Amino acid sequence: MFGLELLDYPTLAVVQWIIVFLANVIPAFMPPTWAVLSAFYISTPQNIFALILIGVTASTCGRFALAKLSGRVTSQFASSAKKKEFDAIGAKLQGKTFQKFIFTFIYALSPLPSNALFIAFGATKTRMREVLAGFFVGRFISYLFLVFTTNKVFSSLEATAQGAGTLGTIMVEVIGLIAIVGFFFIDWNKLISLEMPGENKNKWPKKSKK
Numbered sequence: 001m002f003g004l005e006l007l008d009y010p011t012l013a014v015v016q017w018i019i020v021f022l023a024n025v026i027p028a029f030m031p032p033t034w035a036v037l038s039a040f041y042i043s044t045p046q047n048i049f050a051l052i053l054i055g056v057t058a059s060t061c062g063r064f065a066l067a068k069l070s071g072r073v074t075s076q077f078a079s080s081a082k083k084k085e086f087d088a089i090g091a092k093l094q095g096k097t098f099q100k101f102i103f104t105f106i107y108a109l110s111p112l113p114s115n116a117l118f119i120a121f122g123a124t125k126t127r128m129r130e131v132l133a134g135f136f137v138g139r140f141i142s143y144l145f146l147v148f149t150t151n152k153v154f155s156s157l158e159a160t161a162q163g164a165g166t167l168g169t170i171m172v173e174v175i176g177l178i179a180i181v182g183f184f185f186i187d188w189n190k191l192i193s194l195e196m197p198g199e200n201k202n203k204w205p206k207k208s209k210k
Contacts, residue, residue, distance in 0.1 A: 004044050009046070012044065012046075013050070016054055016058075017054050017058045019036065020033055020054070020059055021059075022062070024058065024061075025062045027070075027119060028115065033059050033143065034111075037051060037143055038151065038154075041147050041150075042150075048144070048148060051147070052140060052143050055143055056143055059135075059139055060135055063118040063132075066115065066118050070118070070122035071123060071125055097130050100134065102134065104135050105134035105135075107134075107135075108139045109138045109141060110142070114135065
């Protein structure tokens with residue numbers, strides 16, 4: 001793909017890292033990272049664990065850069081009222097180490113785009129250590145699953161197209177497609193609470209009885 005197969009491995013790894021990093025810094029109109037990694041893996045066979053490590057490291061660094069950039073943009077261009085709102089939210093999230101890790105970990109397991117999440121964390125100037133850790137672990141698992149499954153489906157489809165398909169390859173195709181479709185059709189919104197875990201959802205005071 002784009003001549004990447006002609007590169008030696010160290011150069012290939014650096015180029016892949018830069019591409020994924022840029023795809024995660026740019027906040028919109030970029031393909032999902034798992035699709036980019038799948039294209040790398042299919043076009044240039046390599047150790048999948050090394051590729052996922054390259055991808056998730058670059059993705060985490062890219063999202064961290066996006067959060068920092070969004071924080072700077074907010075501090076310069078947001079209204080004073082909006083800045084106070086962001087500061088209040090950021091103060092509310094301070095000290096919630098475990099909650100932030102679990103929330104981001106579950107979010108990163110899902111196929112939901114994470115650009116808005118990191119823009120929000122950057123705007124509220126939340127401490128990013130727990131967020132980045134949860135994102136790294138969650139994305140490593142999801143990228144590994146999606147890249148491995150996509151490659152198996154692609155290989156089986158290629159073998160079938162070349163007339164070398166067997167019952168086994170057809171089953172791999174079917175199971176792989178079901179797995180990918182099922183992954184994307186899980187109702188992640190129900191699994192990911194819109195509020196941080198541990199937050200009091202009953203915000204409105206109860207009316208006193210007369």
